[in-house]
Amino acid sequence: MTRAGMMVMGLLLPLGHGWAAEDGDLGWQLTPFMGYSSAIDFDKAGEPAPAPVSTSLDSLQGESSANWGFFISKEVDDPGMIELLYSHQSTPMSPDQPDRLTVDTLHFAGALTLSDNFMAPYIGAGIGVTHFDAYGSETAPSMSLALGVQPRLTKMLALRAEVRGYGSLLNEDADFLCNPEVCAFRVRGDLVTQWQANLGLTLRF
Known part of the structure; x- marks a missing residue:
């Protein structure tokens, strides 16, 4: 996932230029995005x-x-x-299970722009909670780190591409993956990690 995300960023380098605030006008941005999430491994x-x-x-x-x-x-x-960052994923489980796993993350985050030229690269970090839901549910504290670019297209629009890694700290013996008709499975309390490669369109106002 990291390699794929870096390839996306490389393709965006020639586009636009940095989105620096103009004349001290610090605005707001709304960026819907879509992406691809890596697998999440849970140990018993x-x-x-x-x-x-x-x-x-x-x-x-x-x-x-x-x-x-x-x-x-x-x-x-x-x-x-x-x-404020929100991310949603719904995915099958392996080995096959009747229910799907949904993962919802809400983070208070920040991004530091490294350069206001060309692709406007940035590093980011976030902290908040991740909610796992399958046969039951579990809400865990989580954090994230990101590397991205935000090439400006017009005065109001920019692309945004990033690779972001998440880590969630689950409670010992979390039972949201336990299907009583098929298996007895309680997740071992541990740091669960995942990567995302995301691409979005930013509207500035």
Whole structure:
């Protein structure tokens, strides 16, 4: 995923120029995006779940799939942005399970623009929560780090492409993946990681 994201960024280098604030006018930005998320691996906790079972699994995986979301950003003097980030993914589980896994992330984030020329590269970070939902649900604290570009197309529009890594800290023996008709599966408390490559269109106002 990192290599694919960097290829996207490379293709955007010739487009536009940096989106620096003009004459001290610090505006707002809205960026809907679509992207692709890597797989999420879950390891089984040491003790089996107390439920009737016919099969037991040692691990489950949320498969890689498309995602979508948006940024609401306020430009600041640094230069950069403070942002609200929302991301949504719905994906099958492997081995096959009757239900799907949905992953919703809400982060308070920031981005620091490294240059106001050409592709306007930036680094970003965020902190907030990630909500996992399958047979049950679990909300976990999470953080993210990002590397991206935002080439300006017009006075009001820009492209935005980034690679973002997420880490979520799950509680010990989280049972949102436990299907009582198929398996006894409680997630081992651990840092669960995932990567996204995203491409969006920014409207500045």
